[in-house]
Amino acid sequence: MANNNRQQAIQEIQRNARLRNICSSLGRDVKRIGKDIKTLCPFHDDHDPSLHIYENNDGDQYHCYACGAHGNVFEYVKRCLGVDFSGALSWLANYTGIHLPTAQQRRTRILAILNQKGPMTAQEVADELYNRGHTLSRERNHAAPRLTELKDAGLIEATGKKICQRTGRKVTVWAARKVNTTVSTGHPQGRFFAKHGYK
């Protein structure tokens, strides 16, 4: 689904991203009890599911009746992953498959490549963008600035250095930050916090 307008893409993501699925993908058990959809709140030390999910055609919302945390899918992803709005937007675009315009779309594609292919250098990412028909040349600059932005957004990290075969220079290897995708059993809270370090 091509989308040239950022605001439209944001609204489309908000309408299509189901918060209960996102909670599961980020390691939470989601329970449906009657009309209520509940999960353990990731924003306080919760032992009896306090976070309620409200499904809505204009976008799902959550509200925690213990700590008062409240927001939409963007807020949830921002707080769970410790990223900014732009980082949450890239993550959700990748998650929902909804395309974003220009730089944002490029970041989303790069994130998808790193998720699929594992750690890569900027040049290798640029080669992959070219191979997939997203760019018209193998120019490293198609990837490098976007990798920096993804790092600043907290979605990728430098995992080491290697020698670039083309230039003979030592270059950074980038990898998508691991997100806990297993549905938690036992002590989800502990595992979640161990992984992401939130309070």
Ligand SMILES: [Zn+2]
């Ligand atoms: Zn809470």
